[in-house]
Amino acid sequence: MIQAEPTHRDAYSGAAEGVGKSVEPDLVSSFFQDFNAAATNGDVETASHLAAMALAARPGHPASQMMWGFACTLAGRHREGLPYLLKASAAMPRNRVCHMLAGKAAFFAGDMAAATKAFKFAIALDPFAPDAHNDLGQALKRQGNLRQAVACFKQSFDLGRSSRWYSKTSAANIVDPLRSGGASITSVARLEHDAEQLEYLWWIGCIDESLAGKAAIYRHIARRRAVAHGFSDPFEMTSEEITATSGVYGRAVNIPSLPHSKDAVVGGGLNGSDVEAAFATGRSFAIVDNFLSPEALETLVRFCREATVWFDCKRRGGYLGAYLHDGFAPETAVRLAEELPRLLPDLLKGHGLSQLWAFKYPSEGTGTAVHADQAAINVNVWLTPESSAEPGRAGGLRIYDVKAPEGWDFGDYNGDRAAWCTAKAAASEYVDIPYRGNRAVIFDSSLLHESLPFRFRDGYVHRRINLTLLFDRVQLPTPTVSVFEGHK
Incomplete structure (x- = not known):
């Protein structure tokens, strides 16, 4: 796939x-x-x-x-x-x-x-x-x-x-995800998150008590595996653990049907001319507060809390990922991807959405390591209100004044050149952008960047969540190979 x-x-x-x-x-x-x-x-x-x-x-x-x-x-x-x-x-x-x-x-x-x-x-x-x-x-x-x-x-x-x-x-017709390659990989961080989410969904009345009871199984596996694997290191579940979690783990058990306003998703804080002017002067990033409309922000936060789509467990920091191609496709986010090229016509001319994801973090951590993204423009939006953070410890984003080399492939951008990124970042100037709820940072995706350490309050509803949209050049369907027998 x-x-x-x-x-x-x-x-x-x-x-x-x-x-x-x-x-x-x-x-x-x-x-x-x-x-x-x-x-x-x-x-x-x-x-x-x-x-x-x-x-x-x-x-x-x-x-x-x-x-x-x-x-x-x-x-x-x-x-x-x-x-x-x-x-x-x-x-x-x-x-x-x-x-x-x-x-x-x-x-x-x-x-x-x-x-x-x-x-x-x-x-x-x-x-x-x-x-x-x-x-x-x-x-x-x-x-x-x-x-x-x-x-x-x-x-x-x-x-x-x-x-x-x-x-x-x-x-x-359903393919059992636990029986397909890689789906039985988990971590203590993911099991603890999934247990918290099931308990939260039961508390707000979205699932029944029998399903919420799976949280105890997740916590039992997490406690048993924590000594050997720590908090964030992924491990493969045993056949007994797969049997105990079968039917729930790796599956969607709740995808909320949320209201969608016909009003614009982007809020009043975005001035497209100002953003494009910042890039035109070579600044390569812009900060936009009140980025989403109040209704759009509330809808996205609800989806992130209620949708059981957090399948990707990251090795560093214990945070989880949810992706457009694997369940993270709320209508509000899709509309946001459609609105932005109209509001930033020069910056995103000829560009389309190349990827959309959300990351959800534990209460304390370092977030993403130094990296760049394989796209032209990155739109990073913080969804959780800063009131959920401990005072002065909300973290933020550090953007370095150095770009990834042209010609890098996906592997280079996502780990193969981690040492190069770390060394280059250490010798470069940077700007720190403080975390704020409903703040967007729009920047050149090839710039090296990383999360700043954070500490949020304990509790599921206080978990730090960020939404990312990547935009890149649209590839029009012009054939590059002349052999099409059987494909006409």
């Missing part, structure tokens, strides 16, 4: 097994078993060698083309692998795995037209697979089709995260 903006190897994880079920016996017997093992283990060199042998032996065979295309994409050579995958999928039109591989290769090659077509073929073959709906949404979002993308993400979410309490599809 293509996540927000993944590395290509993450996106192809699990594909090797599917390829093994898709090729014909003669090639499986001579090449594929070893190819599959190499690809699964991340041995790209061996996988490429075996795929090359298959292609040399049977150059016109769709299975050979599929293996070679897959090997190219594993090595990051998406443009090279894409024509082979498109030819293979044209020859095997009912092979869902091949269409998915072609779509992923096209996505990373920047060919959104081919990616969109391939994912639609995969959905036609299996409309109940969450990954194809998600990946189609990512391709549509890249092209600026936000509403269509959100609809795809919702379909993926409903298929992959539904539960007995939030059921949007037939039970037979």
Whole structure:
């Protein structure tokens, strides 16, 4: 599944097994078993060698083309692998795995037209697979089709995260998230948050007592694992823990239906001319107080407190993430993403939403480490009122006067170059922007930045929450590859 903006190897994880079920016996017997093992283990060199042998032996065979295309994409050579995958999928039109591989290769090659077509073929073959709906949404979002993308993400979410309490599809079509890769990963921080959230939802009358009782199970696991794993280090649940939390953990049990005003989401504090003037003078950031309308702010805070969509547990600091493609799609946030380009026409000209997320923090911590974001413009909005913080300890945002190098990929932006970021930041000037509820900081995403330490009051409703919208250039669906057999 293509996540927000993944590395290509993450996106192809699990594909090797599917390829093994898709090729014909003669090639499986001579090449594929070893190819599959190499690809699964991340041995790209061996996988490429075996795929090359298959292609040399049977150059016109769709299975050979599929293996070679897959090997190219594993090595990051998406443009090279894409024509082979498109030819293979044209020859095997009912092979869902091949269409998915072609779509992923096209996505990373920047060919959104081919990616969109391939994912639609995969959905036609299996409309109940969450990954194809998600990946189609990512391709549509890249092209600026936000509403269509959100609809795809919702379909993926409903298929992959539904539960007995939030059921949007037939039970037979639901994919158990605890049985899929990575979904059984948790942390003490996440278990404690989820327990607090269930208790809060029961207290305000959103769930019944039997569901709220799962909080005790979460706390029991958290206490038992805290000694070995600390507060924020992720760990994989045991089979017994998976059984104890099955049906609830990793699933949506409450998605609130909130009222949506027809009034503007952006509040009276945003003066678009002032923001654009700040960027025009080379300042590269602007601060906007009273950023959201009171109604929009209240709606977003309620969604963050009540929606059980906090699936991503961060290793540093114990904070949690919720993302547009995985349940964090409140109408108010989507409308905000639509309003901002109209209010900042020069700054966001030709740009669309590339990512939207929210982070929720424990009562005390350091927040995000020094990093930059892979986008053009970052809009960071603090939602929790500063009255929830201990006096003088609300923290804020530090922005450094240094940018990430051009040409960095997703891995560089998200951890692979952490040491470089830390060293550069230590030698750079910076500006500290104090935390304030309903304050937005709009800045150049390539600037290094980090959270400032904070201490908020204890209690679920006082947790620090920030909303982030990233805007980047829209990629119009202009083909970059000329091979489209079977995708017309």
